[in-house]
Amino acid sequence: MKQTGLPARRTAHHLLMEITGAGRLMHELIAGGALTQLANEDRARAQRLATEALRGLDRADRMLKPYLKKTPPDHVMNALRLGVIELCSGEAAHGVVNAYVEIVGRNKRTQAMKGLTNAVLRKIADEGQAGWEKRAVPLTPGWLRQPLVAAWGRAAVAGMEAAHFAGAPLDLTAKTDPDAVAKATGGTVLPTGSVRLMAQGQVSALPGYETGDWWVQDAAAAIPVKVLGDVTGLKVLDLCAAPGGKALQLAAGGADVTAVDMSARRMARVSENLARVGLTAQTHVSDAFAFETTGFDAVLLDAPCSATGTIRRHPDLPYAKDGSEFGALIAQQEVMIDHALGLLKPGGRLVFCTCSLLPDEGEVQVEEALARHPDLRVDRDALNIPGIAPEWLTEEGGLRLRPDYWPDLGGMDGFYLAVLTKPPSAFH
Numbered sequence: 001m002k003q004t005g006l007p008a009r010r011t012a013h014h015l016l017m018e019i020t021g022a023g024r025l026m027h028e029l030i031a032g033g034a035l036t037q038l039a040n041e042d043r044a045r046a047q048r049l050a051t052e053a054l055r056g057l058d059r060a061d062r063m064l065k066p067y068l069k070k071t072p073p074d075h076v077m078n079a080l081r082l083g084v085i086e087l088c089s090g091e092a093a094h095g096v097v098n099a100y101v102e103i104v105g106r107n108k109r110t111q112a113m114k115g116l117t118n119a120v121l122r123k124i125a126d127e128g129q130a131g132w133e134k135r136a137v138p139l140t141p142g143w144l145r146q147p148l149v150a151a152w153g154r155a156a157v158a159g160m161e162a163a164h165f166a167g168a169p170l171d172l173t174a175k176t177d178p179d180a181v182a183k184a185t186g187g188t189v190l191p192t193g194s195v196r197l198m199a200q201g202q203v204s205a206l207p208g209y210e211t212g213d214w215w216v217q218d219a220a221a222a223i224p225v226k227v228l229g230d231v232t233g234l235k236v237l238d239l240c241a242a243p244g245g246k247a248l249q250l251a252a253g254g255a256d257v258t259a260v261d262m263s264a265r266r267m268a269r270v271s272e273n274l275a276r277v278g279l280t281a282q283t284h285v286s287d288a289f290a291f292e293t294t295g296f297d298a299v300l301l302d303a304p305c306s307a308t309g310t311i312r313r314h315p316d317l318p319y320a321k322d323g324s325e326f327g328a329l330i331a332q333q334e335v336m337i338d339h340a341l342g343l344l345k346p347g348g349r350l351v352f353c354t355c356s357l358l359p360d361e362g363e364v365q366v367e368e369a370l371a372r373h374p375d376l377r378v379d380r381d382a383l384n385i386p387g388i389a390p391e392w393l394t395e396e397g398g399l400r401l402r403p404d405y406w407p408d409l410g411g412m413d414g415f416y417l418a419v420l421t422k423p424p425s426a427f428h
């Protein structure tokens, strides 16, 4: 980044301050206009810089520690973190140090720490990339690391942290033909049928975007629809549908799709996505609990959750959140499952899924649903689809997907899913 990169750096610093200090998520800040004052090129730069700083935050802090007698105020700490990220990715030291000294100096309360910022960043510049690379993979913040270790063990969590640090490749779901999409985009077809591109670029510039041949969807997120098998002609309700990746899959499979989401803004994206790929669905902006049409052959419930399975792409999450909101989400998932079951016709199937790494939002929800409804059946056979490893199947009959799976292929999002079959003589 050139010396002229100050606006992008100041915005990256602002993003870090809001995420680590005010608990705001990156996508909320961007939707709220955090990047609008920047030129196009600087927008991408600011977002990339903040994302890289969050991904490497624990390592940056460990690199800074020997040079700090005590932790400075957040304004300074975040400037130092961004400085570390830039210096250790090979940016010219002079420009980086000057920029962050200026950012620290512009704040009256931290003005006096310009000298410290200058001195520390010069030492980091001396360590350079070699100093960065010799440090361990960044650890997940303790509030989340603890339950993950309890659920999956230390080795698995280390694998997840390596995946979070590596970030995510770009996965596409083909409307009809994965091989043709792979050929056109230079990607490869994964064992579960998604197309993976290792090189990142502008999505809308990829072949097939304009013609709607595919949509962006993580390989793990594409699996919940696949376990429904052939959906041709089935009446399927997508109860929490936005931005619509799964609704598009269902429509592409020939289902008669009803898509519900309580967010009008996010539902507009479902409509845009449907239009781009030339598919149709009935869309309703509604709270799932207020939607009472019954008689569906299948309901897909991609329930609101902690989203801890998406940290590869959203490294802001462990720093913006502290787990305090998760209890309410877990309680809501339970009642949503029961509401969704009530909308199925007798014998209908519910796919329950969450992009979470926490068993309370997956395995435990299904165990408890089976206990609440003794006639409910879990359909293990449905999970027998291409690309699923037997060790991903869980005791209660669901499927656990984790970021540390497929390490040689580039990982996958964390996800949980299970197929529940309502008995022919229905309960409510």
Ligand SMILES: C[S@@+](CC[C@H](N)C(=O)[O-])C[C@H]1O[C@@H](n2cnc3c(N)ncnc32)[C@H](O)[C@@H]1O
Pocket: 221, 239, 240, 241, 242, 243, 244, 245, 246, 247, 260, 261, 262, 263, 266, 286, 287, 288, 289, 302, 303, 304, 305, 355
């Ligand atoms: C995990 S996202 C769904 C992703 C979507 N299924 C896809 O594949 O693109 C969860 C969605 O649930 C919606 N949501 C949250 N609470 C809801 C409620 N009570 N009723 C309906 N939608 C809700 C959110 O607006 C959000 O779009």
